[in-house]
Amino acid sequence: MSKTEAAASSWRESRRRSARETILEAAWVVVREQGLAGLSMRDLARRAGVTTPTLYAYFESKYDIYDAMFGQAADEFRSLMAEADDDLAPRAAMADGTKRFARFCTEDVARYQLLFQRTIPGFEPSADSYAHAVAALDTARARLARCGVTDPRHLDLWTALSTGLVDQQISNDPGGDRWTRLIDDVVDMFLAHCRSPQSPDPAATA
């Protein structure tokens, strides 16, 4: 039994549930292997055990596939970040949320790039999918508020901090924890800064 025959067989089985879902699963396998931009309709069809016209029976275009993947990723992200943490102290909840965020990003880099970076030319997620991602970021804002952090500048600083950690981790130590292990330190540093009195004029201390 050839590889193609096996794929075709599993295709016929699974399509009772959802053909779209089977195609999307194959799409995730492809982008994890080849990178986001490496997704081609030919390759995807081959991996899913069908032909290209079949793809167009379920998706209008390649961008339509990206958008469906974005929707899946945004939903996973939202549900992960919405996990209740009211039992934790404010600072612990913040560190815990950041660790969940970092794990989410590093465990599937292709998903991270699709969701948070603008690496596909011409692709814009649908408003519907995008709303999920925004909702998830709001839970992060809520955790900051529980720590008494509400200054917009501090919120911007926090997004730079958390994405900086994740970005360095992915770029310079994939699979490791050289940067993610700094999360507790970073939370301490950040909260100490936010709670300190207004920082003095830079020129005065320079």
Add this chain to the structure above:
Amino acid sequence: MSKTEAAASSWRESRRRSARETILEAAWVVVREQGLAGLSMRDLARRAGVTTPTLYAYFESKYDIYDAMFGQAADEFRSLMAEADDDLAPRAAMADGTKRFARFCTEDVARYQLLFQRTIPGFEPSADSYAHAVAALDTARARLARCGVTDPRHLDLWTALSTGLVDQQISNDPGGDRWTRLIDDVVDMFLAHCRSPQSPDPAATA
């Protein structure tokens, strides 16, 4: 006089100096407009006022052009970061270097992506060009050392901080200063953290 004729004329003028340089200048124009991945040999030839075979008279391949561009960018980066700042106090030198870094990255995003991100599949800069980039990062380390920061964990934390600021600035407020204006605050926050006694066990404060 058509656009192509004008380009061809300027081509014949400038090739007295360096044909390679003229091609590279056109290449920078293209990538700033179309993005790094949008560079095509056809388009580049048209912009430079020549035909594709002429490009191959000066460069072995498309990657060879990317590599030459990487070399130019790395050299600009090295010389910018090497600017003397011994007249400044340690903390001011650090803030100043960070601002130079941020300006360098934000004023030419395509150059930033070529130099610091791995966005071109299959492209690896030559060791020679790469050495320039590494040398520049060493000057940043020297500025940190002047502030008394030598712990490797703190160096990693600093790279995450500065790249996080730049990344958010480019992604979410291109052309603005929503994140780069936080640099002085970030330097204060970072140095205060490095100089504070060992942070307590996270579990104890949570």
Add this chain to the structure above:
DNA sequence: GTCTATAGCTGGATAGAC
């Protein structure tokens, strides 16, 4: 060195038979 012309490939998307 520079041109015209084109090879050779890969991509997204579709026509039409079944």
Add this chain to the structure above:
DNA sequence: GTCTATCCAGCTATAGAC
């Protein structure tokens, strides 16, 4: 809905005349 077959556009790179 799924196939075979194909269109058409874009790409890198080269052959060969001059």
